[in-house]
Amino acid sequence: MREIKFTNPHRQRHFDFFNRMSQPHFNLCSNVDISALLRTIKKDNLSFTPTIVYLISAVANSISAFRYRIREGKVVEHNSVHPSFSVLTEGTDVFSFCYVDYVANYTSFAKAAIAQINNMKTNPSMEDEEGRDDFLFLSTIPWVSFTSLQHAMHCPAIDSVPRITWGKYFEENGTIKMPLAVQAHHAVVDGGHMGKYFQEFQELANSFEQFL
16 A cells, blocks of 8 residues: 555645545446356356456456545555445345455455355344455445436545445347446546546456456
């Protein structure tokens, strides 16, 4: 981890402008094409949720702005950020948090994710480790192909952890699409970074077979 100092005056003004807002997060939703990804998942008998969590996390880790966090007015950059995602639990009708260390190797990540998912189903948790902000908060709404999304948050906002959600995939003109919502703190993530996120997610989804 290292501290980031914006040497460009305009970039610093941009940070200050959005960091003063009581609700500085912004959220972009788009339908991503998962046709090729879904074929690979089915052909190789992969687990859907760990695969999507891996893709979301891999793209976030590849873009430095998604690894930036704000601490007491200063910006730090983590070497890597790790998913804490929602899973359904047994015995209740609400979700549990499920934390997995991000590693670049898909097979290793998926194995750890499946073990944690199975554990959280019967040993649910609603706590992340106090004092840490190297998370990605992920969730899914698998029953709805949503077109917009709003997250529950403290106001004024007290954290800069991105929130990323995927929904029910659907077929449109022979293409399988999945709604993906990406929310981030505007002081550290701008529209260009957000656009790059969706572009890289699409590229990775199209070529995912090469990671196996």
